[in-house]
Amino acid sequence: MVTSLNVDDQRRLVEAIRRIEGMRGRRGRTLVLSALERDLGHPLPLVHHDQEVLDVWGLVDALVDYPGAAQSLVRILEALYGNGLSVREFGDIVEELLPEPWLDRVERRVLHQLITLLERGELGFSLLSRFPLLYRRAVGPAWPLLDREIHSLHDVVALLEEIPEGGDGVPPLLVFVDDLAEYAGPRTGPHFRAWVRRQVESQGLDGPFLQNRRTSVETRSEPESSETYLIIECAPDALEPDHYLVTAWLQVGHEPGSTLRCEDEALPLSRIPELLERLLTLESSVVGRRGRDLTIEFVLPRPLLDHPFEQSKIKIAGFEHRIGIKYPVVVRSLDRMRLAETHHGWRHKWAWLRGNAVDTPVCLVTRRGEYDQEDLYSKLSEASPAVLALAYPPWGGENEEPDEHWVGLLAGTPVIAWCRDGRDPGQFAREVKDLLAADLMKLPRRTMELRRQALSDGREGPGHLGLHLTLVFDDADRIPEPYVRLRPPA
Numbered sequence: 001m002v003t004s005l006n007v008d009d010q011r012r013l014v015e016a017i018r019r020i021e022g023m024r025g026r027r028g029r030t031l032v033l034s035a036l037e038r039d040l041g042h043p044l045p046l047v048h049h050d051q052e053v054l055d056v057w058g059l060v061d062a063l064v065d066y067p068g069a070a071q072s073l074v075r076i077l078e079a080l081y082g083n084g085l086s087v088r089e090f091g092d093i094v095e096e097l098l099p100e101p102w103l104d105r106v107e108r109r110v111l112h113q114l115i116t117l118l119e120r121g122e123l124g125f126s127l128l129s130r131f132p133l134l135y136r137r138a139v140g141p142a143w144p145l146l147d148r149e150i151h152s153l154h155d156v157v158a159l160l161e162e163i164p165e166g167g168d169g170v171p172p173l174l175v176f177v178d179d180l181a182e183y184a185g186p187r188t189g190p191h192f193r194a195w196v197r198r199q200v201e202s203q204g205l206d207g208p209f210l211q212n213r214r215t216s217v218e219t220r221s222e223p224e225s226s227e228t229y230l231i232i233e234c235a236p237d238a239l240e241p242d243h244y245l246v247t248a249w250l251q252v253g254h255e256p257g258s259t260l261r262c263e264d265e266a267l268p269l270s271r272i273p274e275l276l277e278r279l280l281t282l283e284s285s286v287v288g289r290r291g292r293d294l295t296i297e298f299v300l301p302r303p304l305l306d307h308p309f310e311q312s313k314i315k316i317a318g319f320e321h322r323i324g325i326k327y328p329v330v331v332r333s334l335d336r337m338r339l340a341e342t343h344h345g346w347r348h349k350w351a352w353l354r355g356n357a358v359d360t361p362v363c364l365v366t367r368r369g370e371y372d373q374e375d376l377y378s379k380l381s382e383a384s385p386a387v388l389a390l391a392y393p394p395w396g397g398e399n400e401e402p403d404e405h406w407v408g409l410l411a412g413t414p415v416i417a418w419c420r421d422g423r424d425p426g427q428f429a430r431e432v433k434d435l436l437a438a439d440l441m442k443l444p445r446r447t448m449e450l451r452r453q454a455l456s457d458g459r460e461g462p463g464h465l466g467l468h469l470t471l472v473f474d475d476a477d478r479i480p481e482p483y484v485r486l487r488p489p490a
Contacts, residue, residue, distance in 0.1 A: 005064055009097050013060045013070075014053065016090040022081050029055065032076060039072045039105075041112035042154045067101035067161045068108055070094045102171070103161055104202070111177065111195055115153045118180075118188045134183075136256045138176035139163055153180075174199055228252050228289045230279060230327075231480070233299035233334065237266035244268075244304075246275060250285050254478060258285060269307065276323065277314040295328045295444055297473075299480075302335050302406065306393050306420055306470060310451065324451045328444035330473035336409050337479060345381060345412030350476035352383040353414055357440045361385040363413075364432070365404050366425030368392060373407050380411035387436060390418040391428035393470075409472075415440060416472040419465060431465045447471050 005013075022028040026048075037043050044062040049055045063070040074091040081087055101108070138160060160173040174196055181192035200206055229251045234244035243266035251257040260283055261275065276296075279286055286294070298309050309331065310324030323329055336342050353360065363385040365371060371379070380388065388408040395403050408416050417435070419428055435446060447469065454466030 005097060010057070010060055010064070012093055013063070013090075013097070014056050016086070016093050017056050017059070018052065019086040020077060020081065020090060021086070022077070023056070024052065026052075026055070029059070032073070032080065033059070035076045035080075036069065036073055039076065039109065040066065040069060041109035042116060044069070045152075045155075064098070066158045067103065068105055070098045071100065072105065101161060102203075103173070103199075107195070107199065108161075111157060112154055114188050114191050114195065115157065118184055119153060121185070121187060134176055134179045135160070137179055138172040140166060140172075170205055171199075171203075174205070228291050228294050229257075229297055229478070230286060230294060231257065231297045231299060232272070232276065233480075234272070234301065234304060235334065236301050236303075240266050242268060244272075246272065248275070248279055249480075250283075250289070251478065252290065257480065260285065269304075272309075273312040273314060276312060277316075280314060280323075281316055295330065296323060297330055297332055299332045299334050299337065302333070302394075302400075305331055305333065305405070305472070306418075308420065308468075308470075311467070322451070322455075324448065325455060326448075328448045330444050330447075330471050332474045333409050333472065336474070339410075342410055342412055343476070343479065346414060346474070347412075347476040349383055349386040349412045350414045350474075353386040353440060356384070356386075358438065360387055360436070360440055362387045362389055362432075362436050363408075364389050364429060366391045366428060368395060368404070371404065373402060373404070376404060377407050377411050380408055380413050386413060387415040387440065388413045388417075389428075389432045389436065390416070391423040391425050393418060393420045393422065412476075414472075414474045414476060415443065418470055420468045420470055423465070423468075428465075435465075444471065444473050 017023050023032065033044070033046070044059075044066065046058050046062055049058065063073060071094060074087070074094055077087045077090065103111075135156060156176070157173065160176050161171075163172045165171045177192055178196045181189045181196065184192055231249050231251060233247045235247070237243040237245055245266050246261065246263045247259070248261040249257040249259045260279060263275075267275070281287070298304075300307070310329035311322050313320050313322055336346065361384050363376075363380060365376070365388070379385075388404075390404055394405040402410075405416060405418065417432060423431075435450060436443070438446065447466075450466040450469065452466070454464035
């Protein structure tokens with residue numbers, strides 16, 4: 001959480017609690033903890049230990065993480081054991097180390113009780129998936145993303161209560177709860193709104209809060225995209241060759257993404273379909289996404305761009321199938337995301353493509369060496385063409401020698417398609433012309449349809465382009481936050 005104490009200060013709190021006679025035994029601590037949770041309005045995520053010192057240390061961690069918890073504990077100890085020396089000493093240390101929270105004790109309890117009702121009766125998959133968006137709206141871009149380890153709304157509220165008010169004077173917690181009321185059901189929504197109104201009035205925030213809400217509504221006036229993206233990043237491991245550190249996150253439209261997996265153990269390529277199957281069948285935020293449509297994006301280093309990930313098979317209820325016939329599957333360049341100097345051209349070409357997605361000029365390269373690489377880079381550096389099609393696979397990845405595919409990425413070309421097994425130039429030109437003829441913003445879905453056709457149409461068999469096509473479809477408006485260079489404030 002935001003409040004943090006060094007080890008010495010935490011030890012002072014631990015020792016002060018242990019000097020209180022009623023806190024020395026497990027039974028006494030359990031009694032006090034039960035009273036504390038009732039006063040706070042929610043349970044504390046404590047892991048109990050057999051050793052007294054570790055048990056008390058866990059309690060101190062919770063007191064630090066949850067605003068008002070330490071002050072509440074002081075009041076409970078005074079009520080149970082009087083204002084003796086050991087209780088006074090603990091109260092003095094709490095007053096010294098932990099600031100009095102701005103939120104009234106009773107109002108905090110009411111808020112947490114409402115959240116308990118929400119979680120028990122109204123908190124569905126769709127609302128769970130909105131936590132990162134609501135949090136980011138409340139705190140703004142300067143604060144870190146919501147930690148994946150936070151699983152409860154009680155944790156989110158505790159974190160937000162400690163984040164200071166923004167430049168408009170409005171505490172982020174009020175913004176979050178006001179947004180939360182929009183998505184809560186009829187049982188709790190009106191009570192959340194009433195709670196926010198009481199805080200606005202008591203804090204004298206009528207003007208700033210109304211302006212904040214007006215600005216928020218204006219920025220959300222455009223309809224939200226229903227497209228959902230499951231993004232799998234494979235970063236090369238520095239220690240094990242052919243192993244990758246895999247991160248997965250879910251993103252709805254242009255909202256901030258929500259991290260689903262961040263593997264500490266490097267995985268071989270053979271393990272990635274297994275991870276993908278778990279995400280698609282067991283991850284609640286994926287299974288319970290709001291929209292039906294889901295696009296799978298692989299963020300890959302240069303040597304993996306030619307890997308046929310869309311041919312990976314997953315099993316659902318005993319039936320095994322390729323992911324590329326159920327979901328649009330595209331790849332994105334990890335190297336380009338890391339090369340911030342390429343982002344200006346990439347964004348420029350993507351913006352041009354969005355406004356000119358029909359009958360878009362395509363740079364077609366049918367054989368290796370057809371263009372001098374500097375000439376190709378110059379041609380692709382203009383806003384148009386924003387699409388590069390190649391009849392052959394990358395050839396420079398192993399020795400890092402630039403090839404036409406790499407030149408296209410460095411020039412900012414957002415859409416690059418190629419045939420992995422090589423292709424007769426004339427045949428490839430005809431096939432790719434048909435594929436790229438319509439609205440390019442729908443190209444991932446048309447590519448999925450081509451892959452389906454490859455399996456349902458037996459005439460061309462294993463030579464069908466749908467079985468050998470790699471599509472780089474790199475949305476420059478959705479560069480993941482770790483790869484966006486921070487800009488100085490205006």
